[in-house]
Amino acid sequence: MPAFRAPGRVNLIGDHTDYNDGFVLPLAVDLECRVDAEERGDGVVRLTSSAFPEPVELPAGGTPEPASVEPRWGRLPAGVVAALARRGRPPVGIEAEVTSTVPVGGGLSSSAAFAVALALALCDAGGLELEPVEVARACQEAELLATGVPCGIMDQLSSLCGRRDAALLIDCRSLEVEPVPLPRELALVVADSGVQRALAETGYAERRAACEAAAARLGLPALRDATPEQVADDPRARHVVSETGRVLDFAEALRRGEVDPLGRLLLESHASLRDDFEVSTPELDALVDAFVAAGALGARLTGAGFGGSVIALVPAARLDAVLASVPAARVVHAVDGAARVAP
Ligand code: GLA
Numbered sequence: 001m002p003a004f005r006a007p008g009r010v011n012l013i014g015d016h017t018d019y020n021d022g023f024v025l026p027l028a029v030d031l032e033c034r035v036d037a038e039e040r041g042d043g044v045v046r047l048t049s050s051a052f053p054e055p056v057e058l059p060a061g062g063t064p065e066p067a068s069v070e071p072r073w074g075r076l077p078a079g080v081v082a083a084l085a086r087r088g089r090p091p092v093g094i095e096a097e098v099t100s101t102v103p104v105g106g107g108l109s110s111s112a113a114f115a116v117a118l119a120l121a122l123c124d125a126g127g128l129e130l131e132p133v134e135v136a137r138a139c140q141e142a143e144l145l146a147t148g149v150p151c152g153i154m155d156q157l158s159s160l161c162g163r164r165d166a167a168l169l170i171d172c173r174s175l176e177v178e179p180v181p182l183p184r185e186l187a188l189v190v191a192d193s194g195v196q197r198a199l200a201e202t203g204y205a206e207r208r209a210a211c212e213a214a215a216a217r218l219g220l221p222a223l224r225d226a227t228p229e230q231v232a233d234d235p236r237a238r239h240v241v242s243e244t245g246r247v248l249d250f251a252e253a254l255r256r257g258e259v260d261p262l263g264r265l266l267l268e269s270h271a272s273l274r275d276d277f278e279v280s281t282p283e284l285d286a287l288v289d290a291f292v293a294a295g296a297l298g299a300r301l302t303g304a305g306f307g308g309s310v311i312a313l314v315p316a317a318r319l320d321a322v323l324a325s326v327p328a329a330r331v332v333h334a335v336d337g338a339a340r341v342a343p
Pocket of ligand 1: 014015016017018019151152153154155303304305
């Protein structure tokens, strides 16, 4: 039976920059969603998952309102089916089993991993060939159709374009992706704050609107184009501009094999997300402090914030101490992006 896998992601640095046409530096991680799918002749997309008691059944040509599909876990797949139908996918049904090791609500893009794995299965069954960037766009659109959250493209693109042992420098304006090798001497460690994050219930859309309003006030297409001087008095916009600079500095340090600036950049990013963009929580702040106290080079919240996870860079020699003292910390590795895994 055809099967497809799609990884979750952690973002090393560059949060709330993607929808401002800025830069991000995520990586695909070794936690993934897998969709085993067989074609059905009756035009029905039927999904089962051990994580949910009820199966999902959708017309393969698309549902008029993905956001009101029941059971709720059918909303994102309904968005994926609809977004692919708009791109010319014929209404071919599938019978699919969904399994995932990406923790839900942990800020590691469980929903992007699910959407991407399902999109690949649906494209395969329907004989639709799309470039990775177009699959990412369809999955981003699916998220909006399913939840109303106007997310950026980072999560979907990272899941599709991941590269083993590398982070991805993504220019969210051109959508160019440059893999940047990660230093072997540093471990990537994530810890879940335990505060479940559901983007629809947070200030994500409000933050995005504030950024767009700031760019409009300056007469710019996006905050990507603003200078630090132009945004000095606006904390939300100031975060976006300073964070974009940090992403480029971080990527440059990686290219040069310089480990020293990385920890400082992570901590500056966290402070900016906490103080200027105001998307951190006391639990996330405490985790960052715990990582640093235990010997991490630096740490920051990763993803949208409002809960979710913290990422830390830890020198190999201090890894055991960090894992022993930070609750729920686990090592992740950068892996290749989404792909077919069976026949
Ligand atoms: C969520 C969104 C992304 C991005 C991050 C913040 O993960 O899905 O597009 O905006 O938040 O960087």
